Amino acid sequence: MNIIILGQGAIGLLWYRALQHLAGNSPDIKVKICSRPAQQATRQTFTFTAFSGLSEQRPLMAADNKALNECDHLLACVKSYQVKQALEPVLPHLNADTGIILCHNGMGTLTELPPEITNKRPILTMLTTHGCLRTKSRHIRHTGQGFSDIGLVSGQLTTGQKTGLTETLNFALPQVEWTNNITEKQWRKLAVNCVINPLTALHQLKNGQILTGKFDTQISAILAEICHVAKSQGIELNPAELEQIVRDVAQATANNISSMRCDVLAGKRSEIDYINGYIHRLGQEQQISTPENTLLWQQVSAL
Ligand code: KPL
Secondary structure, X not given: OEEEEEOOOHHHHHHHHHHHHHHHHOOOOEEEEEOOOOOOOOEEEEEEEOOOOOEEEEEEEEOOHHHHHOOOEEEEOOOHHHHHHHHOOOHHHOOOOOEEEEOOOOOOOHHHOOHHHHOOOOEEEEXXXXXXXXXXXXXXXXXXXXXXXXXXXXXOOOHHHHHHHHHHHHHHOOOEEEOOOHHHHHHHHHHHHHHHHHHHHHHOOOHHHHHOOOOHHHHHHHHHHHHXXXXXXXXXXXXXXXXXXXXXXXXXXXOOOOHHHHHHHOOOOOOHHHOHHHHHHHHXXXXXXXXXXXXXXXXXXHO
């Protein structure tokens, strides 16, 4: 199986290292990294600190056009607002059957891609809870063992292809599970991000600090709007269950700085357009009022 990773952020390089390790023991697995703009195979290195604390210098093998054409799956680990721009120059080099696995926070990127490309090939989503930090340029630290769900959002894969892909990813970086209801899981993850990310970014809090009671009314209102909008898309979510999931995640990641707060602190663009902004846009389309999500979208956008 040939896999190419698109994106050299923390999660992209975490998967690259894990698959590279697996490829060392399995000759039928090949992994390369897609470095743009040139797809020439250049030799570079990066430092990887495993969850155990062991650090090592690893080679980074870039994919050329031939490798792109031979790849079975392209794992795109880029920010939601980079998906379209990152995929556009790569798509013409992929063969018609290559599956694209999107791994990012937020929703709404699929509809930005050219339909003639996305209609034909398998498009998958991966949701991961692994903690990983890019501490310096080309130094990646695996900070939290997590779990990944993978599932098809468009196109087709045979049962054998689903099993083969899931097993390969699971051998590389466990636990990975195939799910037939990835869209529902995406909505649950979206709900978590709609609450934790903007509140921590706006009020400069660690994830656990949103649980003091001060935000309880606002959290319920954000989630009620999400349930309403999700329903218009055929997804039934339960507000009480969502609230519990949000609380559990905030508790489990109590001392973490959310990705949105990190982006804001670093002066980088945040993923707000694909998180609360996605709820705002869908709400407008469906004539559902979403004042809480709209306000958070506007406030974070203004930061
Ligand atoms: O996904 C996250 C993020 O920071 O983007 C959470 C779940 C909030 C963990 O920090």
